[in-house]
Amino acid sequence: MSHRRRPLAAALALNTVALVGEIGAGVPAKSLSLVMDGVHNISDEVALAFLLLAYTLRVGLSGRFLRTANLFNSVGLLAVSALVTWQVLERLRHPQAILGVVPLVVGLGAAAANWGVARVLRDPARDDAAIRLAYFHNLGDTFVSLAPVAAGVLTLASGSPLVDPLVGLVIAAAVIIPTLRALISDRAELVWPENVACGAPSPPADFETAQVPR
Numbered sequence: 001m002s003h004r005r006r007p008l009a010a011a012l013a014l015n016t017v018a019l020v021g022e023i024g025a026g027v028p029a030k031s032l033s034l035v036m037d038g039v040h041n042i043s044d045e046v047a048l049a050f051l052l053l054a055y056t057l058r059v060g061l062s063g064r065f066l067r068t069a070n071l072f073n074s075v076g077l078l079a080v081s082a083l084v085t086w087q088v089l090e091r092l093r094h095p096q097a098i099l100g101v102v103p104l105v106v107g108l109g110a111a112a113a114n115w116g117v118a119r120v121l122r123d124p125a126r127d128d129a130a131i132r133l134a135y136f137h138n139l140g141d142t143f144v145s146l147a148p149v150a151a152g153v154l155t156l157a158s159g160s161p162l163v164d165p166l167v168g169l170v171i172a173a174a175v176i177i178p179t180l181r182a183l184i185s186d187r188a189e190l191v192w193p194e195n196v197a198c199g200a201p202s203p204p205a206d207f208e209t210a211q212v213p214r
Contacts (some may be wrong), residue, residue: 004128007120008052011134014120015044018113018145021106026148029102032091033148033167037110039083040171044117044141047134054130085172091165098164104152111145114138147171 022038025031118139125135151167154160 004055004124004131005052007124008048008055008131010120011117011138012045012048012052014113014116015041015048015138018110018117019045021113022110022145022148025102025106029099030096031098031103031148031151032087032165033151033171034103034106036083036087036168036171037107037145037148040144041110041141044134044138047137048117051130051134085169088165088169091168092162095161095165097161098155100152100155102152103148103164104156107145107148107152111142111149114141114145118142144171 019038019041022034022041026034026038118135118141121131121135121138125132147167147170148164151164154163154167
């Protein structure tokens with residue numbers, strides 16, 4: 001299972017960089033689009049962590065941990081969307097000025113990190129439905145992370161405090177699309193991940209029961 005663990009560990013590290021960068025910069029800059037993109041990355045963080053754990057505990061796939069990862073990758077996005085909607089309504093009622101250059105610069109960095117996550121997951125995603133869900137999710141995140149960039153540019157150009165919260169609402173609507181596509185196409189494998197094959201040649205039954213992963 002090391003051929004699964006390595007890309008998952010790299011993906012988790014890259015996602016952590018994007019998460020910390022967006023929230024850490026978005027809060028003091030009062031950028032709702034940047035903070036919401038970072039909060040949305042929390043579901044990615046937990047899902048990738050559980051996927052990595054599922055491939056580390058023992059030989060074979062852990063259905064319980066894969067189901068948990070899938071849960072955070074899907075239901076987690078719905079929760080974030082509800083939070084964004086509420087925050088947007090509050091911000092539209094009480095506009096706040098933001099530093100437009102912050103979402104512009106940090107958003108570009110987050111987009112690069114999300115592209116890196118998708119890139120390292122691309123090969124293992126071909127043979128694994130759970131990893132494929134994370135791959136599609138982060139591939140979509142690459143473009144979604146450009147939304148705070150657009151918010152920064154428009155805020156700098158117009159000076160309007162309403163641009164950023166509206167872009168946050170667009171993010172909430174956009175991130176769920178690749179997740180829904182993956183859930184619809186692979187729902188059986190995602191609900192019952194015991195059916196997912198590793199993609200590597202299967203060892204004999206007596207060998208598999210006797211070995212412990214390194």
